[in-house]
Amino acid sequence: MKHIAWTGTIAAAIAASAPVAAQEKPGFKDTPMLPGGQWHVHDSDRPYPATVAPGDAPGAPPSDAVVLFDGKSLDAWQAKARPWTVRDGAMTSIPPLGGRGENALVSKASFGDVQLHLEFRSPNPPLHSSQDRGNSGIWFMQRYEIQILDGYQNPTYADGTVGAIYGWKPPLVNPSRRPGEWQSYDIVFERPHFAPDGKLLRPAYITAFLNGVLVQNRQPWLGGTIWRDLGQYEAHGDAAPIQLQDHGSPVSFRNIWVRPLPETAASYDFEGTVK
Ligand code: MG
Numbered sequence: 001m002k003h004i005a006w007t008g009t010i011a012a013a014i015a016a017s018a019p020v021a022a023q024e025k026p027g028f029k030d031t032p033m034l035p036g037g038q039w040h041v042h043d044s045d046r047p048y049p050a051t052v053a054p055g056d057a058p059g060a061p062p063s064d065a066v067v068l069f070d071g072k073s074l075d076a077w078q079a080k081a082r083p084w085t086v087r088d089g090a091m092t093s094i095p096p097l098g099g100r101g102e103n104a105l106v107s108k109a110s111f112g113d114v115q116l117h118l119e120f121r122s123p124n125p126p127l128h129s130s131q132d133r134g135n136s137g138i139w140f141m142q143r144y145e146i147q148i149l150d151g152y153q154n155p156t157y158a159d160g161t162v163g164a165i166y167g168w169k170p171p172l173v174n175p176s177r178r179p180g181e182w183q184s185y186d187i188v189f190e191r192p193h194f195a196p197d198g199k200l201l202r203p204a205y206i207t208a209f210l211n212g213v214l215v216q217n218r219q220p221w222l223g224g225t226i227w228r229d230l231g232q233y234e235a236h237g238d239a240a241p242i243q244l245q246d247h248g249s250p251v252s253f254r255n256i257w258v259r260p261l262p263e264t265a266a267s268y269d270f271e272g273t274v275k
Helices: 008-017
Strands: 066-069 077-079 085-087 090-092 105-111 114-121 136-140 144-148 182-190 200-202 205-210 213-220 240-244 252-260
Touching (some): 114 136, 136 182, 144 182
Antiparallel strands (some): 085 090, 114 182, 114 252
16 A cells, blocks of 8 residues: 655645644545555545646746756767757757768657657748758657658648658648747657567557647557658567657757656556556
Protein backbone atom coordinates (compact mmCIF):
# COMPACT_ATOMS: atom_id res chain seq x y z
CA MET A 1 0.00 0.00 0.00
CA LYS A 2 1.33 3.42 -0.91
CA HIS A 3 0.91 6.39 1.38
CA ILE A 4 0.65 10.05 0.54
CA ALA A 5 3.38 12.49 1.44
CA TRP A 6 1.50 14.36 4.14
CA THR A 7 3.03 17.79 3.79
CA GLY A 8 2.46 20.72 6.06
CA THR A 9 1.06 22.71 3.15
CA ILE A 10 -1.62 20.14 2.41
CA ALA A 11 -2.43 19.67 6.07
CA ALA A 12 -2.76 23.41 6.58
CA ALA A 13 -5.04 23.76 3.59
CA ILE A 14 -7.34 21.02 4.81
CA ALA A 15 -7.29 22.35 8.36
CA ALA A 16 -8.45 25.71 7.05
CA SER A 17 -11.30 24.23 5.03
CA ALA A 18 -12.43 21.51 7.45
CA PRO A 19 -11.27 22.32 10.97
CA VAL A 20 -13.36 19.61 12.67
CA ALA A 21 -11.57 16.83 10.76
CA ALA A 22 -8.19 18.54 10.56
CA GLN A 23 -6.23 15.36 11.44
CA GLU A 24 -8.13 13.04 9.13
CA LYS A 25 -7.25 12.35 5.56
CA PRO A 26 -10.17 13.31 3.35
CA GLY A 27 -11.75 10.46 1.45
CA PHE A 28 -13.40 7.10 1.92
CA LYS A 29 -12.61 3.42 2.37
CA ASP A 30 -16.19 2.10 2.18
CA THR A 31 -16.75 2.97 -1.46
CA PRO A 32 -16.55 0.52 -4.42
CA MET A 33 -13.16 -0.76 -5.52
CA LEU A 34 -11.91 0.70 -8.80
CA PRO A 35 -10.68 -1.54 -11.66
CA GLY A 36 -7.22 -2.79 -10.80
CA GLY A 37 -8.18 -3.69 -7.23
CA GLN A 38 -5.87 -1.13 -5.61
CA TRP A 39 -8.00 1.91 -4.77
CA HIS A 40 -11.52 2.63 -3.70
CA VAL A 41 -13.49 5.47 -5.28
CA HIS A 42 -12.27 8.64 -3.50
CA ASP A 43 -9.76 6.50 -1.55
CA SER A 44 -8.30 8.39 1.41
CA ASP A 45 -4.92 6.63 1.01
CA ARG A 46 -4.51 7.30 -2.68
CA PRO A 47 -1.31 9.33 -3.33
CA TYR A 48 -1.60 12.89 -4.46
CA PRO A 49 -0.11 13.87 -7.82
CA ALA A 50 3.25 15.61 -7.61
CA THR A 51 3.14 19.38 -7.53
CA VAL A 52 4.51 20.98 -10.71
CA ALA A 53 4.89 24.70 -11.17
CA PRO A 54 3.64 25.66 -14.62
CA GLY A 55 5.75 27.86 -16.87
CA ASP A 56 5.74 31.61 -16.42
CA ALA A 57 4.04 32.12 -19.79
CA PRO A 58 2.24 29.96 -22.35
CA GLY A 59 4.75 27.48 -23.73
CA ALA A 60 7.36 28.11 -21.04
CA PRO A 61 8.83 24.99 -19.41
CA PRO A 62 7.15 23.74 -16.22
CA SER A 63 9.28 22.99 -13.18
CA ASP A 64 9.78 19.30 -13.99
CA ALA A 65 10.71 19.79 -17.66
CA VAL A 66 14.01 18.78 -19.19
CA VAL A 67 15.07 21.81 -21.21
CA LEU A 68 16.75 20.76 -24.44
CA PHE A 69 17.26 24.26 -25.86
CA ASP A 70 17.06 27.49 -23.88
CA GLY A 71 18.04 29.87 -26.65
CA LYS A 72 21.74 29.76 -25.86
CA SER A 73 23.29 26.32 -25.56
CA LEU A 74 23.47 23.35 -27.88
CA ASP A 75 24.90 21.20 -25.06
CA ALA A 76 21.91 18.83 -25.10
CA TRP A 77 22.52 17.98 -28.77
CA GLN A 78 25.04 16.63 -31.16
CA ALA A 79 24.96 17.35 -34.87
CA LYS A 80 25.58 14.61 -37.42
CA ALA A 81 28.10 16.77 -39.32
CA ARG A 82 28.64 20.23 -37.77
CA PRO A 83 26.93 22.32 -35.10
CA TRP A 84 23.82 24.25 -36.02
CA THR A 85 24.04 28.01 -35.67
CA VAL A 86 22.75 29.81 -32.54
CA ARG A 87 21.74 33.44 -32.86
CA ASP A 88 19.19 35.72 -31.18
CA GLY A 89 17.84 32.90 -29.01
CA ALA A 90 17.22 30.53 -31.90
CA MET A 91 19.13 27.65 -33.42
CA THR A 92 19.04 27.04 -37.15
CA SER A 93 19.82 23.98 -39.23
CA ILE A 94 22.73 24.17 -41.61
CA PRO A 95 23.77 21.60 -44.18
CA PRO A 96 27.02 19.68 -43.91
CA LEU A 97 30.09 21.31 -45.35
CA GLY A 98 29.87 20.90 -49.07
CA GLY A 99 26.07 20.91 -48.85
CA ARG A 100 25.60 17.22 -49.50
CA GLY A 101 23.65 14.91 -47.21
CA GLU A 102 21.79 15.84 -44.04
CA ASN A 103 23.02 17.41 -40.82
CA ALA A 104 20.42 16.21 -38.33
CA LEU A 105 20.60 17.28 -34.70
CA VAL A 106 20.35 14.41 -32.21
CA SER A 107 19.53 14.73 -28.51
CA LYS A 108 22.21 13.29 -26.25
CA ALA A 109 19.52 11.93 -23.93
CA SER A 110 17.11 9.14 -24.84
CA PHE A 111 13.39 9.09 -24.30
CA GLY A 112 10.46 6.69 -24.50
CA ASP A 113 7.01 8.08 -23.77
CA VAL A 114 7.44 11.83 -23.70
CA GLN A 115 5.70 15.20 -23.84
CA LEU A 116 7.51 17.65 -26.12
CA HIS A 117 7.19 21.38 -26.72
CA LEU A 118 9.13 23.25 -29.36
CA GLU A 119 8.76 26.32 -31.53
CA PHE A 120 9.94 26.56 -35.12
CA ARG A 121 10.17 29.23 -37.80
CA SER A 122 10.17 28.67 -41.54
CA PRO A 123 12.54 30.75 -43.69
CA ASN A 124 11.21 34.10 -44.86
CA PRO A 125 11.09 34.89 -47.71
CA PRO A 126 10.21 31.29 -48.59
CA LEU A 127 12.78 29.33 -50.50
CA HIS A 128 11.65 26.91 -53.19
CA SER A 129 8.30 25.07 -52.97
CA SER A 130 6.58 21.86 -51.87
CA GLN A 131 8.94 19.57 -49.92
CA ASP A 132 11.90 21.91 -50.42
CA ARG A 133 10.17 24.78 -48.59
CA GLY A 134 10.99 24.87 -44.89
CA ASN A 135 11.39 21.12 -44.54
CA SER A 136 12.50 19.68 -41.22
CA GLY A 137 10.87 17.19 -38.89
CA ILE A 138 10.79 15.74 -35.42
CA TRP A 139 11.99 12.14 -35.42
CA PHE A 140 10.95 10.47 -32.18
CA MET A 141 13.32 7.64 -31.27
CA GLN A 142 15.15 8.59 -34.48
CA ARG A 143 12.55 6.57 -36.37
CA TYR A 144 9.11 8.19 -36.33
CA GLU A 145 8.77 11.54 -38.12
CA ILE A 146 6.10 14.16 -37.63
CA GLN A 147 6.67 16.66 -40.39
CA ILE A 148 7.85 20.23 -40.16
CA LEU A 149 7.29 22.17 -43.37
CA ASP A 150 6.30 25.67 -44.41
CA GLY A 151 2.64 24.77 -44.73
CA TYR A 152 1.37 28.25 -45.56
CA GLN A 153 -0.06 28.25 -49.10
CA ASN A 154 2.47 25.63 -50.10
CA PRO A 155 0.85 22.79 -52.06
CA THR A 156 2.44 19.39 -51.51
CA TYR A 157 1.22 15.85 -50.95
CA ALA A 158 -1.14 15.67 -47.99
CA ASP A 159 0.83 13.13 -45.97
CA GLY A 160 3.92 15.30 -46.26
CA THR A 161 2.61 18.66 -45.12
CA VAL A 162 3.26 20.17 -41.70
CA GLY A 163 1.52 18.20 -38.95
CA ALA A 164 1.54 14.99 -40.96
CA ILE A 165 2.88 11.68 -39.80
CA TYR A 166 5.16 11.62 -42.80
CA GLY A 167 4.03 9.16 -45.41
CA TRP A 168 1.01 8.01 -43.40
CA LYS A 169 -1.52 10.46 -41.88
CA PRO A 170 -2.18 14.04 -42.97
CA PRO A 171 -2.96 16.47 -40.14
CA LEU A 172 -6.63 16.84 -39.19
CA VAL A 173 -6.41 20.49 -40.28
CA ASN A 174 -3.69 22.91 -41.41
CA PRO A 175 -3.29 25.73 -38.84
CA SER A 176 -0.03 27.06 -40.31
CA ARG A 177 1.22 30.56 -39.68
CA ARG A 178 3.02 32.58 -42.32
CA PRO A 179 6.71 31.94 -42.99
CA GLY A 180 8.92 33.95 -40.67
CA GLU A 181 6.43 33.67 -37.76
CA TRP A 182 7.14 31.44 -34.79
CA GLN A 183 4.91 28.36 -34.56
CA SER A 184 4.48 25.89 -31.72
CA TYR A 185 4.26 22.13 -31.49
CA ASP A 186 2.94 20.39 -28.37
CA ILE A 187 3.16 16.63 -28.68
CA VAL A 188 2.62 13.48 -26.66
CA PHE A 189 4.50 10.52 -28.10
CA GLU A 190 3.95 6.97 -26.87
CA ARG A 191 6.60 4.48 -27.83
CA PRO A 192 5.81 1.14 -29.47
CA HIS A 193 6.11 -2.06 -27.49
CA PHE A 194 7.73 -5.25 -28.76
CA ALA A 195 7.80 -8.83 -27.50
CA PRO A 196 11.20 -10.39 -26.79
CA ASP A 197 11.05 -12.09 -30.19
CA GLY A 198 10.59 -8.69 -31.88
CA LYS A 199 6.87 -9.04 -32.60
CA LEU A 200 4.95 -5.76 -32.35
CA LEU A 201 2.68 -5.76 -29.31
CA ARG A 202 1.51 -2.16 -29.45
CA PRO A 203 2.14 0.55 -32.06
CA ALA A 204 3.53 4.01 -31.37
CA TYR A 205 0.91 6.73 -30.86
CA ILE A 206 1.07 10.48 -31.29
CA THR A 207 -1.14 13.31 -30.13
CA ALA A 208 -0.05 16.65 -31.55
CA PHE A 209 -1.16 20.26 -31.38
CA LEU A 210 0.22 22.73 -33.94
CA ASN A 211 -0.21 26.34 -32.85
CA GLY A 212 -2.64 25.07 -30.22
CA VAL A 213 -4.82 23.23 -32.76
CA LEU A 214 -5.18 19.45 -32.66
CA VAL A 215 -3.59 17.89 -35.75
CA GLN A 216 -3.09 14.26 -34.61
CA ASN A 217 -5.44 12.64 -32.09
CA ARG A 218 -3.70 9.65 -30.49
CA GLN A 219 -2.99 8.39 -33.95
CA PRO A 220 -1.30 4.99 -34.15
CA TRP A 221 1.82 4.90 -36.28
CA LEU A 222 2.03 2.56 -39.27
CA GLY A 223 5.72 2.04 -38.54
CA GLY A 224 9.07 3.77 -38.77
CA THR A 225 9.20 6.50 -41.40
CA ILE A 226 10.48 5.51 -44.84
CA TRP A 227 10.51 7.91 -47.80
CA ARG A 228 8.20 6.77 -50.60
CA ASP A 229 7.39 3.51 -48.87
CA LEU A 230 5.16 2.01 -46.19
CA GLY A 231 6.26 2.64 -42.63
CA GLN A 232 7.63 -0.46 -40.96
CA TYR A 233 8.38 -1.46 -37.40
CA GLU A 234 11.72 -2.92 -36.49
CA ALA A 235 12.12 -3.90 -32.85
CA HIS A 236 14.16 -1.47 -30.77
CA GLY A 237 14.77 -0.49 -27.18
CA ASP A 238 12.52 1.38 -24.79
CA ALA A 239 14.29 4.73 -25.20
CA ALA A 240 16.15 6.50 -27.99
CA PRO A 241 17.12 10.08 -28.90
CA ILE A 242 14.90 12.72 -30.44
CA GLN A 243 16.24 13.91 -33.79
CA LEU A 244 15.56 17.17 -35.61
CA GLN A 245 15.89 16.83 -39.34
CA ASP A 246 18.05 18.92 -41.61
CA HIS A 247 16.52 18.77 -45.07
CA GLY A 248 18.50 21.57 -46.66
CA SER A 249 16.15 24.32 -45.40
CA PRO A 250 17.38 26.81 -42.77
CA VAL A 251 14.55 26.12 -40.28
CA SER A 252 14.97 27.74 -36.86
CA PHE A 253 13.99 26.41 -33.43
CA ARG A 254 13.63 27.81 -29.93
CA ASN A 255 12.18 26.88 -26.53
CA ILE A 256 12.52 23.09 -26.69
CA TRP A 257 11.63 21.05 -23.62
CA VAL A 258 10.39 17.60 -22.79
CA ARG A 259 8.78 15.76 -19.90
CA PRO A 260 9.46 12.03 -19.80
CA LEU A 261 6.15 10.33 -19.07
CA PRO A 262 5.15 7.21 -17.17
CA GLU A 263 4.26 4.32 -19.43
CA THR A 264 0.70 4.56 -20.70
CA ALA A 265 -1.53 1.58 -20.10
CA ALA A 266 -2.69 0.34 -23.49
CA SER A 267 -6.22 -0.39 -22.42
CA TYR A 268 -8.31 -1.63 -19.56
CA ASP A 269 -10.94 -4.21 -19.45
CA PHE A 270 -13.44 -3.63 -16.72
CA GLU A 271 -12.07 -6.45 -14.64
CA GLY A 272 -9.22 -4.03 -14.08
CA THR A 273 -6.50 -5.88 -15.98
CA VAL A 274 -4.00 -3.76 -17.81
CA LYS A 275 -3.44 -5.20 -21.26
MG1 MG B 1 10.81 16.39 -43.01
